[in-house]
Amino acid sequence: MSAQTSDTRLIVCYAYDEVMSLDIVGPLQVFATANDELLSLGRARTYENMVVADDAAPVKTSCGIRLYADMALRDLDLAGVDTLLIPGGNGMPERRKDKALHQWVRDAEKQIARLGSVCSGALILAEAGVLDGRMATTHWSRCDEMARDFPKIKMMGDRLHSYDPTGFDGDPHVFTSAGVTAGIDLALAIVEADFGRNLALSVARRLVMFLKRPGGQAQFSSYLIPQKGATARLAGLLAWLPGHLEQDLSLDVLAGRAGMTPRTFSRVFARDMGMSPARYIERIRVEAARALLQDEAMTIAEVATLCGFRHPETLRRTFQRHLAVSPQEYVERFARKSLSPV
Known part of the structure; x- marks a missing residue:
């Protein structure tokens, strides 16, 4: 050759x-x-x-x-x-x-x-x-x-x-x-x-790909993590959640949509999903925020509102806890316009 x-x-x-x-x-x-x-x-x-x-x-x-x-x-x-x-x-x-x-x-x-x-x-x-x-x-x-x-x-x-x-x-x-x-x-x-x-x-x-994912993104979407046990009682709620992240997703609201008392809902959710309802909501909100920040189409404040964090400071603290970077650092690292051609 x-x-x-x-x-x-x-x-x-x-x-x-x-x-x-x-x-x-x-x-x-x-x-x-x-x-x-x-x-x-x-x-x-x-x-x-x-x-x-x-x-x-x-x-x-x-x-x-x-x-x-x-x-x-x-x-x-x-x-x-x-x-x-x-x-x-x-x-x-x-x-x-x-x-x-x-x-x-x-x-x-x-x-x-x-x-x-x-x-x-x-x-x-x-x-x-x-x-x-x-x-x-x-x-x-x-x-x-x-x-x-x-x-x-x-x-x-x-x-x-x-x-x-x-x-x-x-x-x-x-x-x-x-x-x-x-x-x-x-x-x-x-x-x-x-x-x-x-x-x-x-x-x-x-290539008709949904988006170009950064290397640091998790292998699994939060929505695709294998669910433990029987989840039939939660299926409707889990399908509804991604489109309503900006709404009030308190324990009482979630339990009401699932048709359970808050106490029963917490027990069933933890058993079937392997985590508390609050932890799950936080994870999918972070994932949604990551996807929006990568596309550079919105400000950090707009992303915070749309994903249910309400205030940029709440988004910042949550990002630090989950990803060890701030939203601004994440944007600079993964949503930059381009690298210099070589």
């Missing part, structure tokens, strides 16, 4: 038998769509996508389709690679035993600008030792396993990815992402680092 030109960024994804197909094609489609957006602006295509495997041959993915590897990894000139991504999948446990692969990953880490993983591919990076001392995440179902097996890693299970070009809230060189679609969020973050927020948002719109 010839070395890439100065205006080309080679994105390489490693494939193996029983890999998760979306871990590969999701991020690579982001980079391909970024090329489309660049062309629409009269600019040159920048990203070149490549799939490598142990051999230049078809690789069977976990969903049954086959991806054809462009090149055997042993033939890849790492000096010409901008970004290398290691995906996850059902075949990942076997890759954890592959010492030759681990050495290749260590060699790659020394030569390329960006080394990342998608989903459970983080455990391959962990086996190679390149995550020691670094912040990392992985699919929620593997977080405990990763923390147990690799105590030198700073596990951050409740986030989408650990990439940050500034090094402020992640790592610009070696990074990881959570389950499956979080690989798309990671790829969008890389596009933003390369060309700015506006282009990344254009890519997200073209």
Whole structure:
């Protein structure tokens, strides 16, 4: 393979038998769509996508389709690679035993600008030792396993990815992402680092994504956390809440909507949801405020009112308690207009 030109960024994804197909094609489609957006602006295509495997041959993915590897990894000139991504999948446990692969990953880490993983591919990076001392995440179902097996890693299970070009809230060189679609969020973050927020948002719109989520966002929406026990008595209330966060959501009001006495409601809610009603309301209000602040469409005072905090100071205190940052710091970190193109 010839070395890439100065205006080309080679994105390489490693494939193996029983890999998760979306871990590969999701991020690579982001980079391909970024090329489309660049062309629409009269600019040159920048990203070149490549799939490598142990051999230049078809690789069977976990969903049954086959991806054809462009090149055997042993033939890849790492000096010409901008970004290398290691995906996850059902075949990942076997890759954890592959010492030759681990050495290749260590060699790659020394030569390329960006080394990342998608989903459970983080455990391959962990086996190679390149995550020691670094912040990392992985699919929620593997977080405990990763923390147990690799105590030198700073596990951050409740986030989408650990990439940050500034090094402020992640790592610009070696990074990881959570389950499956979080690989798309990671790829969008890389596009933003390369060309700015506006282009990344254009890519997200073209892919019909709801929004471009920051890496620090939780893997789960508060509304999607698995609920303990039988929740049939609360189902109607839980569906109603997100659209009425600005209203009075006191215990008496919630109990009345659920058709219970306050005492019974508190007991049922804590049993079925694993937390008090007040704690749950606070969590979904914070999540709603985060989403609104990321879009830069409203002032902090307007967000505070719309999400039921009533006053910006209440929002500030709640943000500090949950996220250890102020709303203003959150806006500056995650809702900036763009990064300088490089």
